[in-house]
Amino acid sequence: MDVEFLLKMGRTKGLEGVEIYKVETDSLALTISNDKVKEASASKTFSMGVRGYVGKKVAGVSINDENLNAEVAFEKLSSLIKTSIEDPNWVGFPPPRKGFMNIxxxxxxxxxADxxxxxxAIKELMEIMKDEAVRNGxxxxxxxxxxxxxxxxxITVANSEGVHTEDECTxxxxxxxxxxVAGRGESDKSFWIVNRRFDFAELEYLGMNTxxxxxxxxxxxxxxxxxxxxILTPETFAGILASALIPxxxxxxxxxxxxxxxxxxESMVLDEKVNILDNPGMPFEIGSRGFDDEGMPTSAKVLVRKGVLKEILHNYYTSxxxxxxTLGNGFRRNPSSPTTPYPTNFHVQxxxxxxxxxxxxxxxxxxVYETIGQWMSNPYNGNVKATATHALLVENGEVKGPVKGVLITGNVYEWLGSRLxxxxxxxxxxxxxxxxxxWVEKVRVAGE
Incomplete structure (x- = not known):
């Protein structure tokens, strides 16, 4: 569906401003169970969000593979705008900006790939993982x-202010x-990685370590x-950061x-050892893009330098x-939702x-090698709550054995501050x- 056609249609429907966010995806999917690929599928999907406003009232609707009728979509959008509550801070959609990076x-x-x-490749990876486990006992x-x-x-982003940018990412x-299964019984371990590359050497390393x-x-x-x-491993701490700190x-x-x-x-919020960047230029990571979901150019930012808060994240609305x-961090939960400020790649040095x-x-x-429940942590105050499913007890530098089912609580600002x-x-x-x-000191752990 043509973006310019939709922008013109929005204006003919009496909307003061229109914004289009379109995603077209070609994908391969495999599902694995008990050493076998159980399902394999290829798909082409299309989804689009159309947002519009009149005065201080704004709303959005979705257009997808099952509903491609633009007339119906704009009728629904107009109806939603009329019944919306006015936002006194609404300023419209952003005008075009320059300064796009090549990422x-x-x-x-x-x-x-086919x-x-x-x-x-996946079958080879599974065999490598199993062979490595056997070699280790x-x-x-x-x-x-x-x-x-x-x-x-x-991904295509366009609006009635003149923004029109697109790119293809993987x-x-x-x-x-x-x-x-070994002498002490059964055990398991998982790995999970999301990025923009299919690097077999990287997967082999993760598989063998797992x-x-x-x-x-x-x-x-x-x-x-x-x-x-x-001692929180990087994989463990990444999940805690996403839930307790990043928002x-x-x-x-x-x-x-x-x-x-x-x-x-400009205040000290974390320990002076902590430096954090918002870094869209990391090659082939999931936050690596030249523009955000409003079509604004992304840019590298220093969020925390030596424990001092230097910058926060903006979309057009908050800026x-x-x-x-400052902007370039407006991202959406789904194509028709408004953007909210969020990092590209949140990089703790x-x-x-x-x-x-x-x-x-x-x-x-x-x-602690793996947790569950960290998503229950509270970003409004930084309180962390997670259950360690894979952890080792250490005394005087010596591993005493594995532990399970222990509840870990604390505060991420203390963990990156006074307890770091x-x-x-x-x-x-x-x-x-x-x-x-x-390495975090004196954390409350609930065992038996």
Whole structure:
């Protein structure tokens, strides 16, 4: 469906402004169960969001494969606008901007991939994982669950102010669970990575590491409730950041009183060892794009320097409300929703210590490799709540054994502030979050 046609139609329907966000996706998908590819499919999908406003009233509707009638869509949009509540801060859609960066977001290996190539690579990866587990002492190993999604997305953003930009980027999402059986019993470990590339060497490294780790958690036991130091691996801390910290950098959350960072610009908010960037230029990561969902150019930003809050994240709406020029971080939950401020790639800068070296200094603590429930953490105050499903108890630098089912609570600002003991140098990046591991002191852990 032609974007310019829709913009003209919106004007003929009496709308003062129109915005189009269109996504066209070609994808391959594989589902894995018990060492076999159970389902394989290819699909072409199309979705579009149309937003419009009259005065201070604004609304949006979706157009997709099942509903391609533009007349019906604009009738519905006009009706929604009439019944909407006025937003006194509404300023319309953004005018065009210059300064687009050339960012690597398209992996030709995904664009030109076919079933045979992908299935061969994934089957080889599963065998590598199982063989590595056996080499490290497993009696048996099996990939019990998995999912692969590879796609090429063409994204188009246009509005009645003159914005019209488009690009094609690729997407890769891969998840696998390896179960092993050894002398101490059964155990499992998973990996999950989302980015814009299909890099077999990267997947092989993740798979082999997962195989080695899977053997470490058989026979896990409960521990006593108390305070423990925690070493959070990069993969673990990335999930906690996404739930407990990242939303606080949204200018909209700050304006509406939903962020602890309100009125904190140029203030010390974290430990001086902490530096955080918003970095759209990281090659082939999921947040790597030359423009945001409003068609505004993205740019690298220093959010935290040596613990001091230097910048927050804006879309056009919040930058206009705060009378600032900074923008390029407007992203949508779905094509017809309004944008909200969000990072491109949220990049916590690494330290100098290996996690193995941090472990040697640990007197009493846990190395946490995987959690669930971290999405229940509260970004409005930074309170963290997560259950460690894969962790090791360490005393005086020596691993005593695996533990399970322990509830971890605390506050992310304290973990990156007064309780921060060390930052690792190894960085893991997935779903637009790049972070090293951490050593955090005196964290409340609920065991038995």
């Amino acid at each position: 690597a977001c398209r992996d030709e290996r995904i664009v030109h 079933y045979a190539e992908v299935m061969k 497993a009696e048996r190993a099996s990939v019990v669950e998995g999912m692969v999604r590879l796609g090429a997305q063409k 997407v890769s999402g891969i998840f696998m669970v390896l179960k092993t 195989a080695r780790l899977s053997l470490m958690f058989a026979g896990a036991e409960k521990i006593e409730t108390g305070e423990y130091d925690l 606080a950098f949204s200018a909209l959350n700050i304006l509406e009183g939903r962020s602890p960072l309100k009125d904190k610009l 206009a409300r705060m009378k600032l020029e 690494p330290g100098e210590s290996r996690l193995e070296d941090l472990q040697q200094e640990l007197k009493k603590g846990l190395i 003991r060390g930052i690792g140098r190894e960085v893991f990046t997935s779903e637009g979050v790049a972070t090293p591991g951490l």
